Amino acid sequence: MKVAVVGATGMVGEVMLQVLAERNFPFTELILVASEKSVGKEIEFKGKTYKVVGLQTAVDLKPEIAIFSAGGATSLEWAPKFAAAGTTVIDNSSAWRMDPTKKLVVPEINASELTAADKIIANPNCSTIQMVLALAPLHKKYNIKRIVVSTYQSVTGSGLKAVQQLENEYNGIKGEMAYKYPIHRNAIPQIDVFEENGYTKEEMKMVRETQKILGDKTIAVTSTTVRIPVVGGHSESVNVEFSNDFDVNDIRKILHETDGVTVQDNIDTFTYPMPMYAEGKDDVFVGRIRRDESQPNTVNMWIVSDNLRKGAATNTIQIAEYLIANELV
Ligand code: 2RA
Numbered sequence: 001m002k003v004a005v006v007g008a009t010g011m012v013g014e015v016m017l018q019v020l021a022e023r024n025f026p027f028t029e030l031i032l033v034a035s036e037k038s039v040g041k042e043i044e045f046k047g048k049t050y051k052v053v054g055l056q057t058a059v060d061l062k063p064e065i066a067i068f069s070a071g072g073a074t075s076l077e078w079a080p081k082f083a084a085a086g087t088t089v090i091d092n093s094s095a096w097r098m099d100p101t102k103k104l105v106v107p108e109i110n111a112s113e114l115t116a117a118d119k120i121i122a123n124p125n126c127s128t129i130q131m132v133l134a135l136a137p138l139h140k141k142y143n144i145k146r147i148v149v150s151t152y153q154s155v156t157g158s159g160l161k162a163v164q165q166l167e168n169e170y171n172g173i174k175g176e177m178a179y180k181y182p183i184h185r186n187a188i189p190q191i192d193v194f195e196e197n198g199y200t201k202e203e204m205k206m207v208r209e210t211q212k213i214l215g216d217k218t219i220a221v222t223s224t225t226v227r228i229p230v231v232g233g234h235s236e237s238v239n240v241e242f243s244n245d246f247d248v249n250d251i252r253k254i255l256h257e258t259d260g261v262t263v264q265d266n267i268d269t270f271t272y273p274m275p276m277y278a279e280g281k282d283d284v285f286v287g288r289i290r291r292d293e294s295q296p297n298t299v300n301m302w303i304v305s306d307n308l309r310k311g312a313a314t315n316t317i318q319i320a321e322y323l324i325a326n327e328l329v
Helices: 011-022 055-060 072-084 107-113 126-142 160-170 201-214 248-256 309-325
Strands: 002-006 029-033 042-045 048-051 065-068 088-091 120-122 144-153 220-227 234-242 261-263 284-291 298-305
Touching (some): 002 055, 002 072, 011 042, 029 048, 065 072, 072 088, 126 234, 298 309
Parallel strands (some): 002 029, 002 065, 261 284
Antiparallel strands (some): 144 234, 234 298
8 A cells, every 4th residue: 555645744744644653554655745845855754764755756656545734725736636646535625625526524424425436535624523523423313403613723723833823922932923913812713714704714614514524404503713822622612402302411422432532521520621631632522511501402512622633634544544444445
């Protein structure tokens, strides 16, 4: 299995390499790919030194799988070139997510939709992945009518420049700004650009991607996404209205039995998820599960996950593992 990592020098690329190493991903050859300015750069991986190559070189090497985290523009241009060479691309950008001909996959939910004919597969947005992973089994049992979500998102979701901005501001150093405003001691209610309806692109990703992954356009979703000065992961306050009444303990039980979800929910011991403790972990952590007493059939919960792991690298690599295990590449 020849595997290419496109965007190997970026923040998600780095975590992808970490996750590939931890999971002992079965490749025979690893091709590390980045933009022209990084070509020739050396990267250590499992005690071996790899030289970064350019995109055309990687296409010509015909890897079986290419995992992409290089931004939408690179993906739009290059994913089809890899696909034409016979490579299956798993793409972490937003370029293909809402294309009706492409699958948008969270393996625990809908990997069974994948076939060998899927040559470009989309990895959902980080804030969507962690929310739907917890909500999919609840939707199955109680049928979700409406979701109201507010996010508290880590600066790692904006890349290295943003992490540097937070560090600089924390240390009182003037430097390059990733955001329009200071992020240290602040909360910025804008992630990505605004769309015509006054919502940000990040907010609309949560609406559209949730409906696509859960395969149900009738689910109403409304979202407010906020950047906060945190690095460990994204947190989400999620209010879910079901068609049917539920038992809070049953919700805990369902979540407890869901692959990839860890319930941390005990107010007597002050146990609830926090990004500081989710960092570096693959699971999605759920806590503060409680009935919304203001209206029927509605529950509140708090969902936290490391956005670079399950929200990006781990989910992508799980898709690759599924393709291999099911002989789809
Ligand atoms: C963010 N969701 O956190 C984005 C990253 N894809 O900004």
